[in-house]
Amino acid sequence: KQEVTQIPAALSVPEGENLVLNCSFTDSAIYNLQWFRQDPGKGLTSLLLIQSSQREQTSGRLNASLDKSSGRSTLYIAASQPGDSATYLCAVSPSGNTPLVFGKGTRLSVIA
Amino acid sequence: DAGITQSPRHKVTETGTPVTLRCHQTENHRYMYWYRQDPGHGLRLIHYSYGVKDTDKGEVSDGYSVSRSKTEDFLLTLESATSSQTSVYFCAISAMSSYEQYFGPGTRLTVT
Numbered sequence: 001k002q003e004v005t006q007i008p009a010a011l012s013v014p015e016g017e018n019l020v021l022n023c024s025f026t027d028s029a030i031y032n033l034q035w036f037r038q039d040p041g042k043g044l045t046s047l048l049l050i051q052s053s054q055r056e057q058t059s060g061r062l063n064a065s066l067d068k069s070s071g072r073s074t075l076y077i078a079a080s081q082p083g084d085s086a087t088y089l090c091a092v093s094p095s096g097n098t099p100l101v102f103g104k105g106t107r108l109s110v111i112a
Numbered sequence: 113d114a115g116i117t118q119s120p121r122h123k124v125t126e127t128g129t130p131v132t133l134r135c136h137q138t139e140n141h142r143y144m145y146w147y148r149q150d151p152g153h154g155l156r157l158i159h160y161s162y163g164v165k166d167t168d169k170g171e172v173s174d175g176y177s178v179s180r181s182k183t184e185d186f187l188l189t190l191e192s193a194t195s196s197q198t199s200v201y202f203c204a205i206s207a208m209s210s211y212e213q214y215f216g217p218g219t220r221l222t223v224t
Contacts, residue, residue: 031211034212043202043218044202044215045215049212089154096206096211097162099170102154103154104152
């Protein structure tokens, strides 16, 4: 059974710092990996999708990498801002349209 | 936001009553999912659908049923609500071109 782990569970950093969020998964047979952002009391917003054949994806200040063989992904946030404060969730899919398996998230606080 | 709406957005109901949550999408996606989100457990799959009248169970399907009589609507029914079903319920779709999943705004259900 696929398990997804996100460490740390919570992280607090000063504004402007570059930071890395970690995601690991137990079964390397994934089709894709998706990073989401969730603000308190809100839904999930998709940030980045990495196909299993890709090594990384970038969107603005965000960069996600994937090392499928070692079962790891990282989300790099450059020059963090207070508006980046949210919970970040990692999820993997065994094949294209199968349901996602989620980690429990990392709660990020960026302090001004 | 992939044109996903959920109704109701908030509901309080009593133990033993039936409850139906609705997910509506406007973009004709074939795959739709119901997840629940609980503190300490993260997001878990309840049921999903891969077409009209085609559904399958997820990790936490006990006590829930689903129906999909047309492409745009996916209904989740709690036949007899229990306090353990107090949760936030999210609907999602999978985009056919990229398999990226997009989520609705959620329904907060409280069973008293």
